[in-house]
Amino acid sequence: MPAKEYEELIGKRLTASIYGAKGTMLIGEGTILLPSHIEKLANFKIKASDVEAVEVQEPETETESEPELTTEREAREVSGGSAADTREKARLAGEHLNHIDFFVHQNSIVPLEQVEEKILPYIRETAMRYNMFQVFSELKDQGDYRYKQILGVAVMATALGKRLQMDEEELALLSTAAILYDIGSVQLPSSLINKTARFDTHDYAIMKQHTVLGHELLSKSGVDPRIAAVALEHHEREDGSGYPNSLTGDQISRFSKIIALADVYMALTSDRPHRPAFTFFDAVEEIHQQILRNKLDSVIGITFLDLILVRQTGCDVILSDGRRGKILLTNVNYPTQPLIVLENDEFMDLSKVFDVRIQEVLG
Structure with missing residues (x-):
């Protein structure tokens, strides 16, 4: 059962991605918070007051307005x-x-x-x-x-x-x-x-x-x-x-x-x-380097990286060694080196592996 300070967050939609202390994205923007997400927040010691989330509006049945997206999967569709x-x-x-x-x-x-x-x-x-x-x-x-x-x-x-x-x-x-x-x-x-x-x-x-x-x-x-x-x-x-x-x-x-x-x-x-x-992650790495070299605005640049990286969570990828996997977590400090879950359910943190990289994002 989640702690009381987090209970009011359940069912709300994140308006900003949540990152851990080392820059790893824990939960992506647009996610509807479930008890499992709340447990993750507690485990990573993320304060409830630091979570930016809003109530999910119910679609009006008598209008032709488009219903709001309720999950990341639906959003992708x-x-x-x-x-x-x-x-x-x-x-x-x-x-x-x-x-x-x-x-x-x-x-x-x-x-x-x-x-x-x-x-x-x-x-x-x-x-x-x-x-x-x-x-x-x-x-x-x-x-x-x-x-x-x-x-x-x-x-x-x-x-x-x-x-x-x-x-x-x-x-x-x-x-x-x-x-x-x-x-x-x-x-x-x-x-x-x-x-x-x-x-x-x-x-x-x-x-x-x-x-x-x-x-x-x-x-x-x-x-x-x-x-x-x-x-x-x-x-x-x-x-x-x-x-x-x-x-x-x-x-x-x-x-x-x-x-x-x-x-x-x-x-x-x-x-x-x-x-x-350039491949997607090669382009991301080049932009990241230009931000670090003060070629591109850092605030706008990091916001841009967050914008495109959050969309990679859940994407299927092919690694340079031929193995396939899925992006589980992205890291704004290492934008081209996310955490991957392989087809055999093994986890691979590319920020700690130097001889394997993402070859292709399949979407």
Whole structure:
């Protein structure tokens, strides 16, 4: 029987993941707390007052509103429609981006109403889905790398903004900024945009101008200055090593930091002419290293890692030695080295095993 101080938590939904003293995630965000969870809290000496949880709202039977998710498993099953439907939505969003690029190329102004009416609803809806792996799988069907990158960044940035508890007005601005952050690329030479080989020094210098061009284009189009700032700043870095103005720390807007991180993740996990896509955990490790090296904002970065790692709990994986297992616990201090339960029910803590790593996440 759980201690009295914990009893009122039973049946509530966690609004933030719970971690042990060493950074191991004990219970993931969104879990409905059962007596077994409460016993774990007591065993790990987690104070009831430190647990962030809310009452679960009963769905109203006389409305058509979507019922709340009640378990992590159910949350993973919510896909916003059939696979064919969601892939079609992604395809249409890519087409709308193509039309917007053509309009910008012809008129040197951004049709903001088209962005808000045609693309923003898809981004907001998709970002609320639980299974990000499925989202990125759908985006792989996009033939154009640029549109796949933009849609992925916008979805990821919106989900991250939600996790950072932005209000609806901020979240809408962030989503719009994420759709338009790379718009300056439309004004670059097509030969450069379509180049498959690595950029030489001259190419790279021209390419970097897309930040300035995008800022000028959006400012001229009358968008909110916070949206225009993202186009200018999304390649700036915390330590001043970015471009075009070598900004540091608080000189970079919060929107720009969020979208920069999402841009890095999507770039790492996409095939490029000069390298194959990073695996999920290789990308996570690279982002973790950039946080440690003060390239990316630490608060936003750790929140991002928590956002994507919590979705790995329960996922099937293939290890580098060919064995299969399931992720049981993740550790924010060792994001690429979770606790695995193997098919023979043996446990393996990858943070303590140096010759085995996760080869593939099966979802």
